[in-house]
Amino acid sequence: MNPELQGRVFAPTAPYLxxxxxxxxxxxxxxxxxxxxxxxxxxxxxxxxxxxxxxxFAVVIQEATLxxxxxxxxxxxxxxRVVHGDQRFTYTRPIVAGDELTxxxxxxxxxxxxxxxxxxxxxxxVDAAGDHVVTAISTLVVRGDE
Amino acid sequence: xTTQFFSELTVGEIVTERSFALTRDSLVRYAGAxxxxxxxxxxxxxxxxxxxxxxxxxxxxxxxxxxxPVVDWIGDAxxxxxxxxxxxxxxxxxxxxxxxxxxxxxxxxxxxxxxxxDLTVTFNGATVLGKAQVRVSxxxxxxxxxxxx
Numbered sequence: 001m002n003p004e005l006q007g008r009v010f011a012p013t014a015p016y017l018x019x020x021x022x023x024x025x026x027x028x029x030x031x032x033x034x035x036x037x038x039x040x041x042x043x044x045x046x047x048x049x050x051x052x053x054x055x056x057f058a059v060v061i062q063e064a065t066l067x068x069x070x071x072x073x074x075x076x077x078x079x080x081r082v083v084h085g086d087q088r089f090t091y092t093r094p095i096v097a098g099d100e101l102t103x104x105x106x107x108x109x110x111x112x113x114x115x116x117x118x119x120x121x122x123x124x125x126v127d128a129a130g131d132h133v134v135t136a137i138s139t140l141v142v143r144g145d146e
Numbered sequence: 147x148t149t150q151f152f153s154e155l156t157v158g159e160i161v162t163e164r165s166f167a168l169t170r171d172s173l174v175r176y177a178g179a180x181x182x183x184x185x186x187x188x189x190x191x192x193x194x195x196x197x198x199x200x201x202x203x204x205x206x207x208x209x210x211x212x213x214x215p216v217v218d219w220i221g222d223a224x225x226x227x228x229x230x231x232x233x234x235x236x237x238x239x240x241x242x243x244x245x246x247x248x249x250x251x252x253x254x255x256x257x258x259x260x261x262x263x264d265l266t267v268t269f270n271g272a273t274v275l276g277k278a279q280v281r282v283s284x285x286x287x288x289x290x291x292x293x294x295x
Contacts, residue, residue: 022179025178025179026179026180028175028179029172029175029176029178029179029180029207029210030176030179030207030210030211030214031166031210031211031214032214032217032223033214033218034214034217034218034221034222034223036222036223036224037223046222046224048224052222052223052224053223054210054213054214054217054223055210055213055217055223055226055229055280056206056209056210056213056229059180059206059210060180060181063180063181063182080196083233084205084206084233085232085233086230086231086232086233086277087205087206087209087230087231087233088228088229088230088231089228089229089230090227090228091226091227091228093224094223094224094226
């Protein structure tokens with residue numbers, strides 16, 4: 001992997017409009033049972049404008065930034081050798097249906113360990129007003145040649 | 147949620163636990179919902195061609211479901227302010243019998259306004275996530291409710 005990737009900042013992704021049915025679909029897929037993710041009235045009674053996305057929903061928006069990284073011509077990342085090492089989400093507020101979100105990727109670090117490389121990708125996700133919603137951080141391990 | 151809620155917690159106390167029965171259907175459903183269509187999560191042939199025993203669950207599916215008992219316990223996904231995991235062992239989902247994941251959530255640390263909940267996620271007697279930690283704290287319900295600066 002190209003060590004000069006460290007510190008690189010990518011162009012913001014196209015705005016992602018969070019749909020109510022998408023939140024419900026994702027919530028079902030992660031076995032969520034919270035009424036706030038399914039029932040608009042329950043979400044509004046809790047103070048939200050619409051249904052609340054589960055804590056890992058941000059991966060849907062983050063995904064576009066990881067695709068940018070893997071497609072970067074000089075990155076030297078072989079997609080077939082990538083393993084997800086760890087993942088973190090740090091929220092300022094939860095994602096709710098109706099949010100229009102944009103993600104900006106920064107390569108926080110590139111390290112070599114044995115024959116493997118590790119890249120930590122930090123995607124900052126903001127709403128239409130530009131206010132921070134969540135930062136998604138992934139460490140990808142790229143296995144070296146055997 | 148009040149500060150009293152946190153002060154009544156004890157480090158080491160189990161706050162919630164739940165088991166999840168995954169099938170291949172669960173993986174297809176998650177693939178569609180998340181947009182992660184890596185074929186190692188639905189095709190044995192592809193999984194085996196890259197040296198895996200067979201179809202694996204998406205790591206992000208394991209992460210996504212493991213926090214759900216905590217969401218139900220606190221009653222609001224918006225109270226999860228930070229959530230991190232390390233993927234330490236794959237979850238192979240058998241075509242016939244599926245896979246059962248067990249989540250146990252314990253208080254790892256607590257102060258007046260927040261708590262760290264540590265998750266132990268087990269499959270076939272071994273843990274599949276490391277350093278799985280959920281920070282819960284009462285946060286503003288929406289951006290509109292936040293103090294303007």
